[in-house]
Amino acid sequence: MAEAAQADCVMICVPVGAVEQVARQLLPHMKPGSILTDVASVRGQLGPKITAILPENVAYVPGHPMAGTEHSGPDAGFSTLFEDRWALLVPPEGADQNAIxxxxxxxxxxxxxxxxxxxxxxxxxxxxxxxxPHLLAFTICDTADNLSDELRAAVLDYAASGFRDFTRIAASDPVMWRDIFLANREALLGTLDRFVADTQAMADAIRKGDEAGIINRIERGRAIRRTLIENRQA
Amino acid sequence: MAEAAQADCVMICVPVGAVEQVARQLLPHMKPGSILTDVASVRGQLGPKITAILPENVAYVPGHPMAGTEHSGPDAGFSTLFEDRWALLVPPEGADQNAIxxxxxxxxxxxxxxxxxxxxxxxxxxxxxxxxPHLLAFTICDTADNLSDELRAAVLDYAASGFRDFTRIAASDPVMWRDIFLANREALLGTLDRFVADTQAMADAIRKGDEAGIINRIERGRAIRRTLIENRQA
Known part of the structure; x- marks a missing residue:
């Protein structure tokens, strides 16, 4: 708290479910003209909640860096982590322009x-x-875990190509991701519903032997991938 | 065909739907004591089909290397492509032991x-x-492509972390993957059904705010990932 009282800017880096509680502890100690920020992966009602408890003369400008690996905590950082990545700023309405x-x-x-x-x-x-993507990564590991002992052992032996790419992000921190899933549940479950419907449409094309339908879906995926490469996000 | 007549071993590397046709063209030219192999990603009825048209004194020992990238063709090779990866051999019953x-x-x-x-x-x-994993990768790109113009543009801008890992394998060759999906449709659709059921169970846990259920599913995913690393397949 002594450090917070000295700081021009305090950045809260904790799982999204704990941000408000930490802010409540810190804010009374922060000095006039200082800035509070956080890096929470879900905004939800966080903005209005923090704004409601903000002392006069302290600004709140949260930002979410779209970068990271499956590892968490200060030791997981490296010097090029944020290079060419986006930091998405979500200042509450009326936030101080200098602070932004x-x-x-x-x-x-x-x-x-x-x-x-x-x-x-x-x-x-x-x-x-x-x-x-994180929900799917955790789940494909779950599906592999639910296989017969014999088939699971084989899957773990021969996992190269595809499966291992999906499992990398499944190594991410459980508490952090539990909080994200719960905090963004409405948008996440809506997006998941669309994805499951698209998956079933692909399954139908495969079941019916609809060659053109399969190719069409794959080609659209490739177009998205190409655009990512053009946007330097691949 | 002149080359096939000289060869001690011929390896067919074409999309799985074209293997039988190519084998029918090559086999009449192959010399006694030579070996036919292929690298098809789905076995299905391929073994018995090729065995049925195999000349006397030509052996058939197919093998599927569990390695590769999203790129296809001879130019996509590199010297360490197969290092520490598995080649899964699937010789038909009674195949010649020396050829294996x-x-x-x-x-x-x-x-x-x-x-x-x-x-x-x-x-x-x-x-x-x-x-x-390939079906899911193509489909997540399809879902992104189906978003509103505005949201799709944002997704393509901010794709770092998660999404881009899923889209890499979506750059894979459409004809190759159409053939694989059709050739392995029964096993693939069965595995997909299990995955969708597991996905719905995770969605239910999120919808109900079942914190322990979410953590439990994530933890099991992490265990699978750890085993991959121990097996040198991560």
Missing amino acids: TTIEKLWTLCGARTKILTDDEHDRICAMVSHL | TTIEKLWTLCGARTKILTDDEHDRICAMVSHL
Whole structure:
């Protein structure tokens, strides 16, 4: 708390379910003109909640860096982690413009590009680009774990090509991801429903031997992948 | 065909739907004592079909290397592609033991480890470790492609972390994967059904706010990932 009282800026880096509680402890100690930020992966009602307890003369400008690996904590950082990645800033309405500029500068100095979004835009985007892939990664491991002993052992032996790429992100921290899934449940479950419907459509094409339908779905996937490469996000 | 007549061993490397046709063209030219092999990703009825048209004194020992990238064709090879990977051999019943030993040696010299499996074991394992992940990768891109223009553009901008790992294998060759999905449709659709059921169970846990249920599923995924690392397949 003594450090928070000295700081020009405090960044809360804890699982999303714990951000509000930590902010409640820190905010009374922060000095006038200082900035509170956090890196929570889900915005939900966090913005209004923190704004409601914000002391006068302390600004709140949260930002979510779209970068990371399956490892968590300070030891998981490396110097190029944020290079060419996006930091999505989600300042509450009416947030101090100087404070926003300072947080933009903070992320730019780390090598990131910044973008300002609303809480809702942020959460719908993250449901698709991060939360759904993690849910699928955890689940494909779950499915492998539920196989017969014999088949599971074989899967673990011969996992190269495909499966192992899916399992890398399944090594991520359980508490962090439990909190994300719960905090973004509405957008995540909506995105998952669309994905399951698309999966069933592909399954139907395979079941019926619809060669053109299968090719069409694969080709659209390749187009998305090509655009990622063009956007330097692949 | 002149080359096939000279060869001690011919390896067919074409999409699985085209293997039988190519074998029918090559086999009449192959010399006594030579070996036919292929690298098809689905065995299905391929073994019995080729065995039925095999000339006397030509052996058939197919093998499927569990390695590769999203790129296809001779130019996509590199010197360490097969190092520490498995080549799954699926010789038909009664295949010549000397020919099996020769094909084992061929893959060992490429750096791979070999294992002999039945067609059915091979296809069920590959449905889980390779065919399902590819189906999911194509589909998550399809889901992204089906979003509103505005949201799709945002997803393509901010794709780091998770999504891009899933899309890498979606760049794979459409004809090759159409053939694989159709050739292994029964095992693949069965594995997909289990996966979708597990996905719905995770979604239920999230919907109900079942914190212990979410953690339990994530922890099991992490255990599978740890075993992969121990098996040097991560």
